[in-house]
Amino acid sequence: MTDVMPGCGLDCGTMNFVSARRTDEGVVTRRMRDAFLDLPLDSKKMLKLGGVNYVTMGEGDDKALVVVGDAAMEYANLLSKPVRRPLQAGLIAAGEIDAIEVLGVLIKHVLGEPVVEGEYCYFSVPAAPVDDPTKNVIYHQGVLDRIISECGYTPVPSNEALAIIYAETAKDGFSGIGISMGSGMSNVALAIGTVEGLAFSVGRGGDWIDAGAATATGATPEKICALKEAGIDLMAPKNRTEEAICVYYKHHIQYVLEVFLAEFVKIKDKFAIPKPIPIVVGGGTSKPENFMEFFQQVFDRMKRKFPIEISEIRHASSPLNAVAHGLLIQAGQEYDEDEDDE
Amino acid sequence: MKEARVTCKIEQIKLPDMGITLVRGQEVWFGEREARRSADLNHARKIGAIDLRWETRCRVSKPPAPPHFRKLRPGVRKQIEPSRPEPAKPAPAPAPSVDLDLIGKQVKAQVAAEMARQMGQLEGQMETMRTDIVSQVTAALSGQKGMDAEQMAAVLKATLEQVLPAHSAAVAAPAAKGHATVSSDAPMFIPEGIVKETKGKVKVQQATGSTGGLDDAAAALKALKRKKKDKTND
Numbered sequence: 001m002t003d004v005m006p007g008c009g010l011d012c013g014t015m016n017f018v019s020a021r022r023t024d025e026g027v028v029t030r031r032m033r034d035a036f037l038d039l040p041l042d043s044k045k046m047l048k049l050g051g052v053n054y055v056t057m058g059e060g061d062d063k064a065l066v067v068v069g070d071a072a073m074e075y076a077n078l079l080s081k082p083v084r085r086p087l088q089a090g091l092i093a094a095g096e097i098d099a100i101e102v103l104g105v106l107i108k109h110v111l112g113e114p115v116v117e118g119e120y121c122y123f124s125v126p127a128a129p130v131d132d133p134t135k136n137v138i139y140h141q142g143v144l145d146r147i148i149s150e151c152g153y154t155p156v157p158s159n160e161a162l163a164i165i166y167a168e169t170a171k172d173g174f175s176g177i178g179i180s181m182g183s184g185m186s187n188v189a190l191a192i193g194t195v196e197g198l199a200f201s202v203g204r205g206g207d208w209i210d211a212g213a214a215t216a217t218g219a220t221p222e223k224i225c226a227l228k229e230a231g232i233d234l235m236a237p238k239n240r241t242e243e244a245i246c247v248y249y250k251h252h253i254q255y256v257l258e259v260f261l262a263e264f265v266k267i268k269d270k271f272a273i274p275k276p277i278p279i280v281v282g283g284g285t286s287k288p289e290n291f292m293e294f295f296q297q298v299f300d301r302m303k304r305k306f307p308i309e310i311s312e313i314r315h316a317s318s319p320l321n322a323v324a325h326g327l328l329i330q331a332g333q334e335y336d337e338d339e340d341d342e
Numbered sequence: 343m344k345e346a347r348v349t350c351k352i353e354q355i356k357l358p359d360m361g362i363t364l365v366r367g368q369e370v371w372f373g374e375r376e377a378r379r380s381a382d383l384n385h386a387r388k389i390g391a392i393d394l395r396w397e398t399r400c401r402v403s404k405p406p407a408p409p410h411f412r413k414l415r416p417g418v419r420k421q422i423e424p425s426r427p428e429p430a431k432p433a434p435a436p437a438p439s440v441d442l443d444l445i446g447k448q449v450k451a452q453v454a455a456e457m458a459r460q461m462g463q464l465e466g467q468m469e470t471m472r473t474d475i476v477s478q479v480t481a482a483l484s485g486q487k488g489m490d491a492e493q494m495a496a497v498l499k500a501t502l503e504q505v506l507p508a509h510s511a512a513v514a515a516p517a518a519k520g521h522a523t524v525s526s527d528a529p530m531f532i533p534e535g536i537v538k539e540t541k542g543k544v545k546v547q548q549a550t551g552s553t554g555g556l557d558d559a560a561a562a563l564k565a566l567k568r569k570k571k572d573k574t575n576d
Contacts, residue, residue: 022553022556023550025550026550026551026552026553027550027551027552027553027556028548028549028550029548029549029550029551030546030547030548031546031547031548031549032544032546032547053542053543053544053545054542054543055540055541055542055543055544056540056541056542057538057540065542068544069544069545069546070545070547071545100533100536101536101538103536104536104537104538105537105540105544106544107537108537109544109546110546138530139530139532142530142532143532143536146532146533146534146536147536147537150535150536150537151537166559166563167555167556167559170555170558170559170562170563171562173562173566174562174563174566193566193570194563194566317555318551321551325555325556328556329556329559329560329563332560333560333563333564333567336560336564
């Protein structure tokens with residue numbers, strides 16, 4: 001039987017929920033697509049025949065069948081029905097009670113049962129968005145906190161981009177700029193020796209690229225998203241649609257770096273950076289082929305303006321799991337400290 | 343009023359009885375009577391040295407010119423006066439000394455007085471609210487015997503709903519500004535019992551990877567924390 005160590009990391013993204021745990025066989029990551037599809041009760045037979053997994057939610061007249069995760073995406077395409085997403089633009093939409101209940105189902109299955117009572121679970125939260133102060137991070141964090149604690153864990157919120165620094169910059173003394181390019185938002189953090197100097201988010205991500213490229217080409221955002229996920233080379237676009245995606249990728253990277261410059265100006269006198277630090281990029285939006293070469297090109301054009309000496313720009317070793325890994329490292333420290341105290 | 347518009351057509355011409363010398367292109371206006379009397383002007387017109395037209399001009403009220411504005415005639419150069427040394431300015435009076443401590447005390451006293459005034463207002467409103475609730479609940483319950491807890495709760499709820507909105511609006515009004523803001527410690531409704539027992543199956547993608555990088559990172563983090571702890575102890 002597999003021996004599971006206590007401490008768990010949970011990346012709560014707009015597109016995916018990813019949990020990470022350490023076992024004697026290695027690091028186990030569990031992933032679920034952050035999407036659901038609600039269907040009437042009479043669809044049960046059809047779902048069973050199609051071999052689609054579903055759960056029954058609600059009571060009485062409100063009872064409905066809910067297909068969650070990747071199956072929801074696949075089945076929505078079959079039925080030509082729009083898939084629902086519990087998180088919009090990186091955050092839980094206040095008032096979406098259905099979405100919250102589905103989140104409960106998603107998180108419960110991604111986390112599984114705690115291995116010890118009140119096991120520590122570090123979960124990702126975005127920093128406050130600098131370009132949209134109306135977005136409510138507090139409510140988002142509060143709901144996730146409640147769901148995780150109802151699953152039997154001790155929840156601890158942690159910044160998403162900082163988690164990338166924990167996972168990827170050990171050789172740099174946990175110093176660097178972590179960029180998590182997500183679907184709903186992009187998070188950026190600057191830390192020196194795990195001490196956070198700057199953390200912010202922008203309300204643009206993969207969804208913004210999809211929407212922009214869709215408008216430019218007359219396609220739907222879902223189609224652009226599918227095209228991106230199927231594999232696109234940012235350095236060699238093959239057609240007009242791919243060229244549009246590249247244009248929006250370029251603007252997005254440029255925007256994130258420009259906001260970083262503007263935010264860094266505010267703290268530059270309060271924070272000393274003794275030596276060059278790396279930029280590490282993770283997140284699902286950084287998955288396309290040659291993303292890092294593309295990022296480097298955009299960065300090179302802004303290099304002269306950049307106030308920090310950068311040692312290198314690199315991709316996270318596992319872009320989709322980097323945040324969950326960083327959170328797992330932090331959760332593991334809770335138990336190491338207990339050992340130290342003993 | 344009819345006037346004579348005279349335009350000079352030759353290099354230069356003197357009109358002695360008008361007391362004026364005109365140059366080519368120069369245009370002047372004379373009153374009708376003055377122009378008809380002038381023999382020199384008539385002579386100049388006859389020899390074609392000037393162009394004379396009888397015109398009626400309208401009087402249009404114009405805003406007064408700004409004090410620094412001086413209209414120059416065309417072709418006349420402005421005479422630049424040699425610069426004169428400016429009269430010595432009197433030495434500026436010494437700035438009155440500012441007693442920051444005194445100003446600070448005055449501001450504090452004003453703020454305290456304003457806060458006391460607002461607290462007084464709030465206390466008054468609370469007192470009125472309390473009186474309203476008590477009187478309305480008393481009126482609703484009078485003559486009703488054997489009321490159970492549910493009925494009692496309904497009466498209280500109805501009374502509170504009736505009394506509170508009017509008062510809350512009155513209290514909130516002075517603080518209202520451009521847009522609503524939510525402070526980080528503001529209470530927020532987060533439902534309980536989100537995670538429920540569900541029937542059915544959910545597919546989760548699972549993968550196992552090497553712990554190499556994570557083990558190194560965890561060890562490095564532990565070492566860093568120990569180092570920081572030692573530094574603090576030293």
